[in-house]
Amino acid sequence: MAHQTDKINQHIVPLKTNLIVFAALMGLLILTVVADLVPLGGFNLIIALTIAIAKALLIMLYFMHVRFSSRLVWVFAGAAFLWLGILMTTLGDYMTRTWLAGPGSL
Amino acid sequence: MSVTTAAGPRHGDYLSINYTIRSWFLTTDHKRIGVLYTITLTFLFLLGGAAATLIRLELVTPAGDLVTSEAYNKLFSLHGIIMVWFFLVPSIPTTLGNFLIPMMIGARDMAFPRLNLASWYVFLLGSLFVAAVVILGGVDTGWTFYTPYSSVYANTFVMATAAGIFITGFSSIFTGLNIIITVHKMRAPGLNWFRLPLFVWSLYATSLIIVLATPVLAIALLLIGLERLLGVGIFDPALGGDPLLFQHLFWFYSHPAVYIMILPGMGVTSELITCFSRKQIFGYTFVAFSSLAIAILGFLVWGHHMFVAGQSMYGGMIFSLLSYLVAIPSAVKVFNWTATLYKGSISFKTPMIYALSFIGLFTMGGLTGLFLAALPVDVQVHDTYFVVSHFHYIMVGGMVTAYLGGIHFWWPKITGKLYPEKISQLAALTLFLGFNLTFFPQYILGYMGMPRRYHAYPVEFQALNVLSTAGASILAVGYLLPIVYLLWSLRYGQNADDNPWKATGLEWQTSSPPITHNFEQTPTVTVGPYQYSPENPEEFTPQGGQHD
Numbered sequence: 001m002a003h004q005t006d007k008i009n010q011h012i013v014p015l016k017t018n019l020i021v022f023a024a025l026m027g028l029l030i031l032t033v034v035a036d037l038v039p040l041g042g043f044n045l046i047i048a049l050t051i052a053i054a055k056a057l058l059i060m061l062y063f064m065h066v067r068f069s070s071r072l073v074w075v076f077a078g079a080a081f082l083w084l085g086i087l088m089t090t091l092g093d094y095m096t097r098t099w100l101a102g103p104g105s106l
Numbered sequence: 107m108s109v110t111t112a113a114g115p116r117h118g119d120y121l122s123i124n125y126t127i128r129s130w131f132l133t134t135d136h137k138r139i140g141v142l143y144t145i146t147l148t149f150l151f152l153l154g155g156a157a158a159t160l161i162r163l164e165l166v167t168p169a170g171d172l173v174t175s176e177a178y179n180k181l182f183s184l185h186g187i188i189m190v191w192f193f194l195v196p197s198i199p200t201t202l203g204n205f206l207i208p209m210m211i212g213a214r215d216m217a218f219p220r221l222n223l224a225s226w227y228v229f230l231l232g233s234l235f236v237a238a239v240v241i242l243g244g245v246d247t248g249w250t251f252y253t254p255y256s257s258v259y260a261n262t263f264v265m266a267t268a269a270g271i272f273i274t275g276f277s278s279i280f281t282g283l284n285i286i287i288t289v290h291k292m293r294a295p296g297l298n299w300f301r302l303p304l305f306v307w308s309l310y311a312t313s314l315i316i317v318l319a320t321p322v323l324a325i326a327l328l329l330i331g332l333e334r335l336l337g338v339g340i341f342d343p344a345l346g347g348d349p350l351l352f353q354h355l356f357w358f359y360s361h362p363a364v365y366i367m368i369l370p371g372m373g374v375t376s377e378l379i380t381c382f383s384r385k386q387i388f389g390y391t392f393v394a395f396s397s398l399a400i401a402i403l404g405f406l407v408w409g410h411h412m413f414v415a416g417q418s419m420y421g422g423m424i425f426s427l428l429s430y431l432v433a434i435p436s437a438v439k440v441f442n443w444t445a446t447l448y449k450g451s452i453s454f455k456t457p458m459i460y461a462l463s464f465i466g467l468f469t470m471g472g473l474t475g476l477f478l479a480a481l482p483v484d485v486q487v488h489d490t491y492f493v494v495s496h497f498h499y500i501m502v503g504g505m506v507t508a509y510l511g512g513i514h515f516w517w518p519k520i521t522g523k524l525y526p527e528k529i530s531q532l533a534a535l536t537l538f539l540g541f542n543l544t545f546f547p548q549y550i551l552g553y554m555g556m557p558r559r560y561h562a563y564p565v566e567f568q569a570l571n572v573l574s575t576a577g578a579s580i581l582a583v584g585y586l587l588p589i590v591y592l593l594w595s596l597r598y599g600q601n602a603d604d605n606p607w608k609a610t611g612l613e614w615q616t617s618s619p620p621i622t623h624n625f626e627q628t629p630t631v632t633v634g635p636y637q638y639s640p641e642n643p644e645e646f647t648p649q650g651g652q653h654d
Binding site for chain 1: 290318319322348350351354358405406409416417418419420421424
C-alpha cells in the first residue's frame, strides 16, 4: 500500500564486505591495464568494456546499496541502464553511414 | 451532491499565515514554491516574448532594416533559449505541478520540501546567467548550440549561456525526482495508481523523462566547454571530432524535452475536459498509459532532427518509422478527449475554451509532425518556416494554452479569488485567433520555401509575413490580458468557494486558498477520479471522504 511508511533502507554493509568489493575493484583495475597490454585486436575493446561493466555493477550493487534495496529501486536502476543502452544505439549511425551512397555517406 | 461551502481567503491559509519576505524566500511549502516559480517564469516569459516581438517586427519588411543580421541571430537565440529552458520545460511541473501534486494525492507536502526550495534557487542561479548574457551582449548559436559553430567559431557568450542551462538542468532534476518519489510514497489511503488524477500520471511520466534525459544534455554542454575552452577534439572535425555526435547527444535530450513540455499540458487538458463536460474521462487507463508510452517512445525518435544533417540513410529510415509510432499514444489522448465530450454537459467557461483550443492546436501541430517524420517531405521543408510553425503549434498553441487553462482553472484554489469570467473568455478566444493568424501563414511560408533564421527574405513572402506579425500582435493581447485581469482579481476579485467548479479532485476538498498542510486531516479515497454526471451537472462524487 502506498500510504504505508516504507521502512527506510537501514541495511548496514559490513566493513568486511566493503573491503572485499574494494579489493575486487582494484583487481579489476589491474586486469584492465594488463588486458590492454595483450594485443587481442578487436577483443581488447570487448574485454575492457566487460570489465568496466563488472566494476559498475559492483559499485551499484554494494556501494550504492542497490542489492539491499526494494524491487522498485531495482527497476529504476535497470531503467537507467536501459536508457544508456538506447543512447548507445547512436553507434548504429556511425556503423551504417557508408552502407548507402547518399548525403550521409562519408 | 455539492460540496461547495462559502469561503474565501481565510486566516491561517498558506498565503496569509505569514507575510514576511523571509517567510517566502525560506519557505518549504510546496504551494508557496509553486507561486515563486510562477512569478519567476512569468518574467522570463515576458523576456522571451520581447525577443519574439522584435523578430516579428523585423520580418514585416523583406529587407533586414530593423536590426542587423548579428542582432537578429541573437534575438532568435535568446527567444529559443529562454522559452525552451527557462519557461516551457519548467512551466507546468514547477508551478501547477508543485502546487497541485501533493494536494491531488492527499499529502501534506512534497517528499523533499527543502530540495523543492533548492530547485527554485538553482533555477534562479541559472536564470541569472542568462540575464547576464543578455546584458553583456547575447549569444548567437540558436537554442540548439550546433557544433562546431558553438564549440569553435561563435564569438559570443556561449559558455555563460551553456552554464546557465547546465545549472538549470539540476533544478529540473530536483523537481522530477521530487515528483516521482512523492507520487510513489505519499499517496493518501485508498488512492491507488488507477485512482490518480490524469494530471498526476502525466507529471509522473514527465518526471521520468526529466530524470533520465537531462543528464545527457548536461554532458553535451560540458563537452562543448571541453572543446571550446581546452581544445579537446570531440565535435570539431579539424580536431578529429564529429559534429553529428553533438546533434545525437543534444537531441537525445531535446526531443524527449518536447514531451517534457507537452505531457503536462495533456494532463491539464484531461482535468479540464472532464470537469467542464461533467463526464468521466473516456478510457482512463488508455489515457494514463499513453502518457508513459509517449515518455518511452519519445526517447527513440531523436534522429528525425538529423535527416539531412549527414546521418546514415538507414538511421534516417528507422527514425522516420519510429517517429510515426509516437503519434499513436498522442492520438489516443485526442480521441479519448473527444469521446469524453460526446454527450457531455459542456460549459464554455474560460478553462474549457483553453482546453478545446489545446486539442485543436495540438492536433494541427501533431499532424504536421507526421509530415515532418516522413523522410522525403522533411528533406523538402527542413529548416523552413514549416518546422517553425509545427513546433510552435505544439509548444505554444498546445503547451502555453494548456498552461493558461490550468492557471485559470486552479486560480480560485491558488489565490482564493475568482477571475472575471467574460473578459477571460474574450482573452482565451483572442489567443486562439491570434495564434492561428500568427502561425498558420508560417506553414505556407515554409511550404513555399522560406528558410528559418534569416532576417531578410524575398519580397514574395511579405504578405504572409505581415499577416503573421499582425497575428502576433493579437496574440500578445491574448497573453497580456490575463496578466492584467488576474493581477486585478487578487485585489478586486470575488472570494472563491472551496470548489467553484464542482470538481472531484482532492485539491477541491480543502479551503481556497488551502491551509499550510493542505488538509485538516488526511483524506481517505474511496472512488476513482472524475465521478461526474452529465445528466445532472450539479452532481458529482468527490474523491476523498473528508466532506459529503
